[in-house]
Amino acid sequence: xxxxxxxxxxxxxxxxxxxxxxxxxxxxxxxxxxxxxxxxxxxxxxxxxxxxxxxxxxxxxxxxxxxxxxxxxxxxxxxxxxxxxxxxxxxxxxxxxxxxxxxxxxxxxxxxxxxxxxxxxxxxxxxxxxxxxxxxxxxxxxxxxxxxxxxxxxxxxxxxxxxxxxxxxxxxxxxxxxxxxxxxxxxxxxxxxxxxxxxxxxxxxxxxxxxxxxxxxxxxxxxxxxxxxxxxxxxxx
Amino acid sequence: xxxxxxxxxxxxxxxxxxxxxxxxxxxxxxxxxxxxxxxxxxxxxxxxxxxxxxxxxxxxxxxxxxxxxxxxxxxxxxxxxxxxxxxxxxxxxxxxxxxxxxxxxxxxxxxxxxxxxxxxxxxxxxxxxxxxxxxxxxxxxxxxxxxxxxxxxxxxxxxxxxxxxxxxxxxxxxxxxxxxxxxxxxxxxxxxxxxxxxxxxxxxxxxxxxxxxxxxxxxxxxxxxxxxxxx
Numbered sequence: 087x088x089x090x091x092x093x094x095x096x097x098x099x100x101x102x103x104x105x106x107x108x109x110x111x112x113x114x115x116x117x118x119x120x121x122x123x124x125x126x127x128x129x130x131x132x133x134x135x136x137x138x139x140x141x142x143x144x145x146x147x148x149x150x151x152x153x154x155x156x157x158x159x160x161x162x163x164x165x166x167x168x169x170x171x172x173x174x175x176x177x178x179x180x181x182x183x184x185x186x187x188x189x190x191x192x193x194x195x196x197x198x199x200x201x202x203x204x205x206x207x208x209x210x211x212x213x214x215x216x217x218x219x220x221x222x223x224x225x226x227x228x229x230x231x232x233x234x235x236x237x238x239x240x241x242x243x244x245x246x247x248x249x250x251x252x253x254x255x256x257x258x259x260x261x262x263x264x265x266x267x268x269x270x271x272x273x274x275x276x277x278x279x280x281x282x283x284x285x286x287x288x289x290x291x292x293x294x295x296x297x298x299x300x301x302x303x304x305x306x307x308x309x310x311x312x313x314x315x316x317x318x319x320x321x322x323x
Numbered sequence: 324x325x326x327x328x329x330x331x332x333x334x335x336x337x338x339x340x341x342x343x344x345x346x347x348x349x350x351x352x353x354x355x356x357x358x359x360x361x362x363x364x365x366x367x368x369x370x371x372x373x374x375x376x377x378x379x380x381x382x383x384x385x386x387x388x389x390x391x392x393x394x395x396x397x398x399x400x401x402x403x404x405x406x407x408x409x410x411x412x413x414x415x416x417x418x419x420x421x422x423x424x425x426x427x428x429x430x431x432x433x434x435x436x437x438x439x440x441x442x443x444x445x446x447x448x449x450x451x452x453x454x455x456x457x458x459x460x461x462x463x464x465x466x467x468x469x470x471x472x473x474x475x476x477x478x479x480x481x482x483x484x485x486x487x488x489x490x491x492x493x494x495x496x497x498x499x500x501x502x503x504x505x506x507x508x509x510x511x512x513x514x515x516x517x518x519x520x521x522x523x524x525x526x527x528x529x530x531x532x533x534x535x536x537x538x539x540x541x542x543x544x545x546x547x548x549x550x551x552x553x554x
Binding site (some may be wrong): 108144209210212213214217218221243245247249250251252255256 | 438440456457458460464465466514515516528529530
């Protein structure tokens with residue numbers, strides 16, 4: 087085998103995948119998206135959902151156990167169960183591994199997806215789609231806790247669904263898992279209270295009015311504002 | 324058929340395709356009502372286990388056309404789960420797979436299903452609801468049509484019997500008939516979403532808001548769909 091092939095076919099480092107799964111599930115638990123005491127799906131099922139091997143998943147679960155974020159019970163009625171974290175979600179800790187460039191790039195990617203989804207949603211929404219968005223918007227009140235993070239995620243997912251694109255919707259789900267926890271943490275900061283709400287209303291109204299250009303612009307700047315804050319905060323660490 | 328115009332033939336084919344799926348939904352509806360009614364007859368509220376008896380029927384009717392099938396309980400119907408679906412889908416290996424989701428909106432805001440047209444339509448009295456195509460991130464992660472009927476026990480709404488058909492399956496089924504029409508033609512659902520089309524000007528998923536120069540709509544039987552044709 088020539089050297090190019092040797093490199094191309096070298097085993098992929100499994101550590102990165104394990105870390106990705108730990109971060110994904112760890113964030114969901116820290117944010118309360120997975121509730122205290124909730125049972126995780128079986129290892130086979132969860133590995134299938136996450137698109138990783140059961141070996142990778144087991145390593146990730148072991149790390150989560152060591153962090154005290156899950157506990158595993160044996161025997162009948164056994165399985166892995168979520169344990170509420172002793173420490174709440176720590177935005178600075180979560181930001182530390184990122185460079186400013188990586189945060190900017192994540193934001194660019196998410197803005198491309200969310201902006202296009204909003205533009206297509208404005209063109210293709212029917213009254214039923216708009217009613218669903220308005221319902222989520224009306225429920226998006228109250229303290230910035232796990233409930234509101236869930237509703238925020240739901241609203242953005244509904245916008246993606248209203249674009250009628252399965253691929254954009256899948257990408258929205260994937261990006262929410264990667265960057266959603268960071269954006270929600272920004273939303274919860276006192277200095278940012280209210281802004282996200284205003285932006286959500288503007289996106290939904292642009293979609294309801296069929297203003298596709300405006301829907302895209304507002305959806306993009308909604309993400310850009312939050313990412314700008316994340317970059318500032320990262321650089322100040 | 325030969326005496327019909329191609330447009331009339333296409334409308335009839337659309338209707339026959341969906342009626343075939345509704346016949347399956349009707350069987351799920353009858354079986355669901357029977358199992359739920361049996362619990363009532365024993366003087367107790369129904370529980371999830373009463374619905375597992377549906378499984379052989381559901382497994383038998385998953386196939387090339389129907390990709391998902393089952394019963395969705397009205398919230399509060401069952402004594403042991405406020406929210407519940409006995410829902411089966413064709414798995415990656417072709418075998419029936421049960422959908423397992425945390426359906427409680429208290430812990431998972433995503434999955435409040437009462438806002439979806441496939442639930443709200445039957446609940447609000449429609450005998451036959453054709454919902455979609457829509458991006459189904461709740462169950463299948465695909466672009467699907469959901470055909471739904473209400474399940475009633477002793478006259479009371481108890482939930483919904485429904486079947487999913489992938490949008491691409493429906494398209495493959497009806498586009499040959501649409502192509503017989505020598506002019507742009509497409510099928511739209513009741514609110515106006517294009518379901519299948521013989522023209523790139525109106526691809527599936529786009530919205531027809533009525534009107535349009537030279538476009539005329541004809542109904543597809545008793546289903547609230549229309550075949551829109553030019554000329």
